[in-house]
Amino acid sequence: MPRPRRRDTPPPRTGPAEKDVLRGFLDHLRAAVDAKAQDVPGPQVRTPGVPSGTSLLGLVRHLTHVERFTFLGEDPADWPATFRPRPEETAAAVLAGYRAACERANEVIDACTDLTQPVARPGRAAPSMRWALVHMIEETGRHAGHADILRELIDGSTGR
Numbered sequence: 001m002p003r004p005r006r007r008d009t010p011p012p013r014t015g016p017a018e019k020d021v022l023r024g025f026l027d028h029l030r031a032a033v034d035a036k037a038q039d040v041p042g043p044q045v046r047t048p049g050v051p052s053g054t055s056l057l058g059l060v061r062h063l064t065h066v067e068r069f070t071f072l073g074e075d076p077a078d079w080p081a082t083f084r085p086r087p088e089e090t091a092a093a094v095l096a097g098y099r100a101a102c103e104r105a106n107e108v109i110d111a112c113t114d115l116t117q118p119v120a121r122p123g124r125a126a127p128s129m130r131w132a133l134v135h136m137i138e139e140t141g142r143h144a145g146h147a148d149i150l151r152e153l154i155d156g157s158t159g160r
Helices: 018-037 042-046 056-072 091-111 129-155
Strands: none
Touching: 018 056, 018 091, 018 129, 042 056, 042 091, 042 129, 056 091, 056 129, 091 129
């Protein structure tokens, strides 16, 4: 049986400003993660694909928390737990939460006029917006690669 293949999407075309480039690549990676978790049956999307216990839905849930922490200052009580979807959480709800966190983060990014300014984090030292964007590109890209592998293990689907 031939394996399903998605067509790869090229890197984004962005505006010339640094923030446009960084935001464009971050949005590109976010969309790749979102696409990998779409249309996966309930049991498989939450079933760990590797001995560490990582699942596709767990990656999306974790990235939701990282977006909220990095751009909105929301600190999760238990970082390792962010990788584990709760039994009552549906894939649709986790994906909707990820999209909402990305939208809220983009509002913060869009409001920033100087990438050297810190991202608001009440009660703790805050990195610059530039650092936050680069970190989120790295974090999202890393987990997008994990999502690629997990999705291929589930149904053979490849590509972005």
